[in-house]
Amino acid sequence: MPKTVRHHPRIVEAQTCLSQCTCGGEHPAPEVTLYSGEDACRVMAEDCRAFYGGKSVLLLDDPNTRAVVGAELLSRLTGLGVDVRHYPLPDELHADDVTIEKIRAACSGIDLVISVGSGTINDLGKYSAHHEQIDFWTMPTAPSMNGYTSGIAAIKVKGVKRTLPALPPQRLYAIPSVIQQAPLKLRQAGFCDVLAKVVSDVDWKIDSLLFSSNYCGLPSAMMVAVENRYAEVPEAIGRGDQDATLGLFYGLLISGVAMSLAGSSAPASGGEHLVSHFWDMREPLTGRVPELHGLQVGLGIILSAACYQQLTRFKVEDLSPRSAQVYRTTAENIPDIWGPFAGEVAQQFENKKSSLEQFDRLLSQHWTELQKLFSQVRPPHYFAELFTRVGAPFSLEAFNLSRNEFVLAALNARAIRERVTVLDLAAHTGVLEAAVEDCLALIR
Ligand SMILES: [Zn+2]
Ligand SMILES: [Zn+2]
The missing domain is CATH 1.20.1090 (Dehydroquinate synthase-like, alpha domain)
Incomplete structure (x- = not known):
């Protein structure tokens, strides 16, 4: 086991929250950290061993995200001796109460849930972990929605789509080339x-x-500060240009944090x-x-x-x-x-x-x-x-x-x-x- 546990930078610092608030309320910065690098699988697996060695981890993915990165992450975790249980989700997937029940049942004896994927997989992991009161980390695979860092999950309950409270992940690990090469429709x-x-x-x-x-002007101010990285460059995002696509991804992460901050x-x-x-x-x-x-x-x-x-x-x-x-x-x-x-x-x-x-x-x-x-x-x-x-x-x-x-x-x-x-x-x-x-x- 590594002697020290690694810490990564927070997505938003507390100072930003204080200086741009217009409502006078409390906006404690969420402690979501981001590690971004081509070696994110290795780093995530090592961090996982450092924090959860001797404990149990549940990994959620689907056939697509498994092919892109889930299989590698799983094998690295296993290789490092982490007790990881794989929960393969199907291709046609719903974030609904029925699926949540099954995942929560699989959370028995688990100390950390890891979602590998985008919207639905992230929401399922986040909501299940929140309700089982266990930790949650995520590895995003596409710049497709802003829910990675938000404090809510969109879940269909008795047929009605609800946005329900669910703590954001403590840690995000992103591989830039994976984000950049996500399918065009996901980027759009x-x-x-x-x-x-x-x-x-x-x-x-x-x-x-x-x-x-x-109303508080903080969320909007946070978005305005980053939007020049994506808002005016739709063609570059369409082409999969690295700066534009990662700019979009970062904008989505900030957007989720903005929702957390607004409560x-x-x-x-x-x-x-x-x-x-x-x-x-x-x-x-x-x-x-x-x-x-x-x-x-x-x-x-x-x-x-x-x-x-x-x-x-x-x-x-x-x-x-x-x-x-x-x-x-x-x-x-x-x-x-x-x-x-x-x-x-x-x-x-x-x-x-x-x-x-x-x-x-x-x-x-x-x-x-x-x-x-x-x-x-x-x-x-x-x-x-x-x-x-x-x-x-x-x-x-x-x-x-x-x-x-x-x-x-x-x-x-x-x-x-x-x-x-x-x-x-x-x-x-x-x-x-x-x-x-x-x-x-x-x-x-
Ligand atoms: Zn405010
Ligand atoms: Zn949305």
Whole structure:
């Protein structure tokens, strides 16, 4: 065993958190560390032996991530005498309560869970380890989503996609060439997911203005500090250029940390994420296998941007007290759309009923400030073009989504989660349908 245990740099230092906070609250920097290097497998295995020699480790991977790096990591761990149990996950994988139960059962007697992979594998490991109160490390294989460092996991519970608390990993080990060579669609998905912040941050400001008063500029400031590394270089990310791809990966790690620091997914997940969750949840009903999280979120970003654009044109004198009617119409659709899951969805929607009822009073009261926020978002065609520039097709057809399923999500996704987003404002003001048409003109 090595005499000393190695420590790696934290992804975000405490000083950054203190200096950029605008809310005056507490933001203790998460102690997530990153080791990045071509020898990350060896280093991770050695660190694992140093920390968990004589203890037991559970390694999660799937056929793809095993071929890329999981098999090597497993053999290194075994070679160093670490008691590692392999938990091979199937190709077609879901982050749901059924899968979680199985992994948690396998965690018996385990001291550390290691996820090797991206979104789903990471969420499964993180959530299982959190609930078994055991340590969690991860080896990301693609710059495809921002959940590596976040304090939440997206898990389908009784058919409803929930973002549930789950401690981030203590340690991340990344192999730059693996991140760089991840498939194009995964890079495109990560590019969309990291850009969700440009609409979700405004959703959060609106929620804060109307209801929660909990907005903090820290998450956004952290993202702005790194976004020149990826936001303007979609073609380079598409080509797999090293600086651009690693810049994107780093942006995703920061985005996850930003959510941890905010104590909520609000900085990086607003209305644009709801449509993605909607399609994930509809899989058992429609049979459509969901597209990558980030790509579906990309469609949601264009929709949110279209809502903001419509809202900038809306006249305050056209506001009328219609929250009860709008709520009722959406609530009435829930049984048809959700079948066996209708009860769970109805409960989520019910949870924000009292907030939505206050729209009748609050929107006109704050309209001037709201208008300023609406105009902070770039128009939808800007995002549609940006996502296409990564190089893979970006359309409903490419994502195997029918026009009907897109429209259904756009009009009804706001019911699946209690957080207030731009989709609620657009529905209340009656501009949502027009925004959907604007959006369809760009992605069909
Ligand atoms: Zn703050
Ligand atoms: Zn996301």
